[in-house]
Amino acid sequence: MSKARLLCLTAAIAAAMATTFPAQAKKQQQQQQQTTYGTVAYRASVLHFTGDPAVTQQPYEYYEDGVLLVGSDGKVKTVGPASTVLAANQNVQVVDYRGRLIVPGFIDSHVHYPQTEMIGSFGEQLLEWLNTYTFPTEKQFGNKDYARGVARTFIGELVKNGTTTALVMGTVHPESVDALFEEAATRNMRIIAGKVMMDRNAPDYLLDTPETSYADSKALIQRWHKRGRALYAVTPRFAPTSTPEQLTMAGKLLQEYPDVYMHTHISENKSEIAWVQELFPASAGYLDVYNSFGLSRKRSVYAHGVHLREDEFASLASTGAAIAFCPTSNLFLGSGLFDLQQAEKHGVKVGMGTDVGAGTSFSALRTMGEAYKVIQLHKAFTDTPADKKPLTALKSFYLSTLGAARALDLEDKIGSFKAGNEADFVVLNPNATELLKFRSAKATSLEEKLFVLQTLGDDRAVERTYIMGKRQ
Numbered sequence: 001m002s003k004a005r006l007l008c009l010t011a012a013i014a015a016a017m018a019t020t021f022p023a024q025a026k027k028q029q030q031q032q033q034q035t036t037y038g039t040v041a042y043r044a045s046v047l048h049f050t051g052d053p054a055v056t057q058q059p060y061e062y063y064e065d066g067v068l069l070v071g072s073d074g075k076v077k078t079v080g081p082a083s084t085v086l087a088a089n090q091n092v093q094v095v096d097y098r099g100r101l102i103v104p105g106f107i108d109s110h111v112h113y114p115q116t117e118m119i120g121s122f123g124e125q126l127l128e129w130l131n132t133y134t135f136p137t138e139k140q141f142g143n144k145d146y147a148r149g150v151a152r153t154f155i156g157e158l159v160k161n162g163t164t165t166a167l168v169m170g171t172v173h174p175e176s177v178d179a180l181f182e183e184a185a186t187r188n189m190r191i192i193a194g195k196v197m198m199d200r201n202a203p204d205y206l207l208d209t210p211e212t213s214y215a216d217s218k219a220l221i222q223r224w225h226k227r228g229r230a231l232y233a234v235t236p237r238f239a240p241t242s243t244p245e246q247l248t249m250a251g252k253l254l255q256e257y258p259d260v261y262m263h264t265h266i267s268e269n270k271s272e273i274a275w276v277q278e279l280f281p282a283s284a285g286y287l288d289v290y291n292s293f294g295l296s297r298k299r300s301v302y303a304h305g306v307h308l309r310e311d312e313f314a315s316l317a318s319t320g321a322a323i324a325f326c327p328t329s330n331l332f333l334g335s336g337l338f339d340l341q342q343a344e345k346h347g348v349k350v351g352m353g354t355d356v357g358a359g360t361s362f363s364a365l366r367t368m369g370e371a372y373k374v375i376q377l378h379k380a381f382t383d384t385p386a387d388k389k390p391l392t393a394l395k396s397f398y399l400s401t402l403g404a405a406r407a408l409d410l411e412d413k414i415g416s417f418k419a420g421n422e423a424d425f426v427v428l429n430p431n432a433t434e435l436l437k438f439r440s441a442k443a444t445s446l447e448e449k450l451f452v453l454q455t456l457g458d459d460r461a462v463e464r465t466y467i468m469g470k471r472q
């Protein structure tokens, strides 16, 4: 039946009910109004973080029978036990998700939308992988229609996987970024993105210049930064594909627009690090290259950092820059094992990232599951295994929600259910598959339930995604 016919039929039934059962009709009308405009109580188990589990004694709030109360403005009003919140809000519409778990929408701290179509490209490590697969793929994004099609698929995958915010690399083409922001705006989704700046060591068809990269990035900042929920990131791809002149331009943009982001890669692969030393012989290391162009500060996000030295972790902490930990990518490209405990020791902000298409899944749950394995392997290969602890599920859920929000300097907007935050959230179903159901039934603690979800779960466990209170 067509939507129009269905609406007519519904209206006819409502009219008939109004005559026959006036009380029910009134109630139904009120409910419809509340559905569209009112405060809504989402009843489920509800979990969110208030601190870092590695640092804080009681880092989360968890309500086994809880309510997340969302206002008509799409913002969190409150969260708490169902009995208390419902007693205090008797006229609100209740959406019953009992048996499921509501958590804040996942945040992907590093991902490449143009690489959606090349996930799972075989056999290479970083530098060969870029030349063989990545650059030819990214060439196509000079065509805006093409970019729009991929952007739509990409945003659809984020939503399916419960990801409501992402820090995204486009390609060198400004139209790739327009396409992404336009697509995200159709869902009112918070996306941080930027045009890649690269003026050397890539095929000619992907190169810009210091001047054009500056002008194009500036125009994009003026067009998109803080428009709706969009935010802009100045995006030099990585040190090897930018001349010192271009990195100077990136620094100039950050000076001119202090509240934009800086997004790049660092210390992912040993050959890459050696190459950076050749290209910047006067530098004291990979991070020093970026530091010397003024690129490290709050809202600077470095993907990977697998092989960072201890003094580099200390430097990141002192500048307020963050790392995106991308476990599926680091395993897939054979890059190495990130030392999360070093980051913790130095107080460096970390968010979880998928790094699709080197990363192998859009799923935050899958990414957390692989992060656990990376940390297990790190312990196996370190000289000081006794000092290394396994990655808890509490910590990995933190890294994909509040931790990532802190890494992106967005803690006052997303990542937790603090009153006034934007109500981006996910409804997870611990019984989504037969195996999940079978295994979850044996899980006795919250930590075990989360660990089972991240070990066995994927997009099938994401029952619903809400963006600013709107069901997707």
Ligand code: GUN
Binding pocket: 112, 126, 130, 134, 237, 238, 265, 268, 329, 355, 358
């Ligand atoms: N370093 C520079 N470019 C890239 C990229 O596209 N993916 C990854 N994983 N690392 C990079």
Ligand code: ZN
Binding pocket: 110, 111, 112, 265, 303, 355
């Ligand atoms: Zn990347």
